[in-house]
Amino acid sequence: MNATYAKCLLFAYPHLLELSEQIDTIVEKRALSSMTNFKPCITLCDEILDLTEQKKNFLKIYLILNKIVEKLSFQEKIYLDYKYFKKLSSADYEGYDFSSRNYFRKQIKLVNRIADQLEKEGIDDGFFLDKLLSTDFFAEMLKRVKDYEIKSYKNKPLQEKLARASLISREKTEQVIEEKQDFLDYSSSNARIA
Numbered sequence: 772m773n774a775t776y777a778k779c780l781l782f783a784y785p786h787l788l789e790l791s792e793q794i795d796t797i798v799e800k801r802a803l804s805s806m807t808n809f810k811p812c813i814t815l816c817d818e819i820l821d822l823t824e825q826k827k828n829f830l831k832i833y834l835i836l837n838k839i840v841e842k843l844s845f846q847e848k849i850y851l852d853y854k855y856f857k858k859l860s861s862a863d864y865e866g867y868d869f870s871s872r873n874y875f876r877k878q879i880k881l882v883n884r885i886a887d888q889l890e891k892e893g894i895d896d897g898f899f900l901d902k903l904l905s906t907d908f909f910a911e912m913l914k915r916v917k918d919y920e921i922k923s924y925k926n927k928p929l930q931e932k933l934a935r936a937s938l939i940s941r942e943k944t945e946q947v948i949e950e951k952q953d954f955l956d957y958s959s960s961n962a963r964i965a
Contacts, residue, residue, distance in 0.1 A: 772886040772887070772894060773896050773899075774879075774882050775916055775917060776896060777886035777889055778855075779912050779916050780832060781854075781855040782916065784837075784840075784855065784856065785855075785857075787829045787830070791829050791830055791833075794826040798822050801815060801822075802815075802819065824902075828902045835894060838892075839889070839892075843881075847877075849863070849864065849867060850878060850881060853867070
């Protein structure tokens with residue numbers, strides 16, 4: 772799995788259960804609104820099935836990442852929490868140097884190892900692009916991760932080339948996001964007409 776996608780999943784990990792609960796609320800509201808909503812029943816059913824599929828994917832990722840994180844050493848968990856989860860207090864970070872080159876090297880190795888483990892569990896680039904990128908949450912998360920990576924390498928020409936090489940087809944990702952937005956714009960304009 773691409774390291775950028777793995778980073779995206781790591782940033783999302785602490786929020787996946789909350790997102791799943793929000794999907795439950797949305798499904799319930801859509802089902803209850805079916806009496807007053809004038810959409811065809813099949814359309815509402817398709818929307819509810821799509822939301823249920825999203826929830827299934829979010830929970831699948833959460834469980835797989837949870838299993839991977841549990842197997843990490845205490846120090847690796849601290850590094851992940853410092854960069855991605857932000858659940859621990861500053862007192863828990865005492866004694867760790869988060870500004871040394873050694874820390875950054877360990878972060879890169881850790882993310883690459885997690886990306887490999889995710890791929891072994893069936894969460895590969897195809898899964899990310901097909902199942903997750905279609906959600907607004909992951910589309911925005913990926914955009915932010917990529918923007919951050921490019922910005923962090925801005926003054927380093929060689930590293931910028933390496934960063935761009937690791938960002939598989941940014942243009943393709945943006946194209947998918949634009950197509951989705953065009954579809955949503957078209958759907959909402961047709962809904963107003965009807």
